[in-house]
Amino acid sequence: MAGSTSLLPTGRAVPRTAAKVGPGVWEQQVNTGVSLHFSFEFDDPGAFAGSISHRSVGELGMFGVACRRHTVHRRPDDLTLAGDASFLLTLQLAGTKQVTQDGRSATLRAGEFALYDSERPLTLDVSDGYRSVNVRFRKATVGAHDAEAFSHLVARKFSTDHGIAPVVWSAILSLGSLAPGHQSAGILVAGNVLDMTAAMLRAHTGGTGPLERDDRVRRRRAVLAHIDERLSDPDLRVDTIAAACFVSVRHLHALFDDTGHTVTGWIRHRRVEACKRDLANPAARSVPVAAIGARWGLGGPSHFGQVFKNSAGVTPAEFRRQALA
Template sequence: MSYALTTAGVPAAQQFEVWESAVSQTFVPLTATPATGSGFRGRLRGQDLGSVGVYEATADPHTVRRTERTISRADPEVYKLSLQLRGTAKLAQDGRKATLDPGDFAIYDTTRPYTMAFDEFASTLVLMFPRDMLCLPAGHVAGLTATRFSGGQGVSGIVSTTLVQLARNLDDPQVHGSLRLARNVVDLLGTALADRADYRDVPAESSRAALLVKIRSFVEANLDDPGLSPGDIAAAHHISTRYLHKLFSEAGTTVSAYIRHRRLERCGQDLADPAKQRLSIGVIGARWGLPDASYLSRAFRTEYGMSPSEYRRRGARHRG
């Protein structure tokens, strides 16, 4: 389901009231305060990818608060992630404060009070998803709320780049309803959180889940290597190949199938990207570790029910 709202055309005296109502209904019940008493510019657009809500909010300076009172009105028990696209935001929760500049992101929990303040005209990408989608113990996530994750380095940089690209393609018909994309985005976020958490004292089941998230991140960072193998992955994480296969089997897949699936998804994203229309299909395949054009064509058809060239043409028709 897609959603769009703008305060343009609304009488100035009612603009902020409309905005406060929109963010409370779209996300969770909130109270909001404008920085000035004059008219308020606000635009909210987004869609639901399965159980993951993805929204871009652009607005004049204001502050939103999640209070005990608003929590009592409705508590869906979800996490929210805010990635700053423009301007600066200040997030406070659980005694911590994070200042987010463009490219930075932070996670927060709607079951507890928080404040998000925008001191200037700003644009933010917001993800909202059930807490159980993260393969991490809730207690460890609670220790990372209102913590700044930099968009310019490490795993968090990969997350940031992915989210910025998602924001740019939010209106693309090929993104609409992409449950795989939503799952992958949340998995990447889990990887960034896992890198910050201490797992020495967590139960074995949670520790395995965190390890799998890290392994998936490693795979993501090495998809361009056609020689990437289970042995390489196991060695990089100081585990046996047998244990690696067990982790993926418990997740309902195999190591090879997961690598192939992610490579094909990356190829699909490039094929659908207007900025990459001049790249040949062979070049795109090689970029993601699939240099054999005939294999790429067969695998892509098995995965998507059409050839790479057909997929590219369909994307061009949708954009037109």
């Protein structure tokens, strides 16, 4: 199992050594790097050493850690402080870490990974000689139905030797090693890596939660795939989707009841995400903003601009300028 991680490029993704640092400085570095609030316990504060690297690429927050033994908590008081509702994946590269959350506990060794939830109390017991790479993504980026299913996976141990996990973690580590000058390309790749990560987690959700008790999830996934295949069609509508997927309009709406989106809201969300990828693509720099909106079925310039800004918080032109800076 440990051998599988030796095949993955770490590069800039994870510090190779831990530097001597005071507990207060370490707390500040971690909380800033992860953009969450943690509390810490140190057996020997004077001897502690740790190094953390962090960066954001698209929708992914990535941080690598090398450190000595200590304990990390997300206590109820920590949960009230700033931070978006997120999942965090942690891959062990060296040493051990015990992840405790939601009444479960898993001890990770090199080549093993686990998921934890930013909205629930958490304890991480870290050994000496510890190194890990970690990925944070907002629950909103995977949708409410996946977020609910993934919540049943916290504090469970998974191996990088199985399924698509080796491919996913290789992509994550390669993305973390991407040179800063390739940030615009990284935004494009990060979207694909997030999709791969969600697919990897979905493979572990079978039978772990209430959403899998009938064919509801299977039907919804078929609908989502149909929508993605036809995002560029400006005539994509609820009635045509229902007909193509052999469900009634009423049943189609019901499939989205617990997702946090309406059917049309999901279509709009996916179109905006597709536009973001095109706007951040240096090869499409000369393509007019309005043409990108039209390519993904978002109509005229004013409609596209309004829909995009409502979702992204900036205009398409501002997003492109920031992404290609």
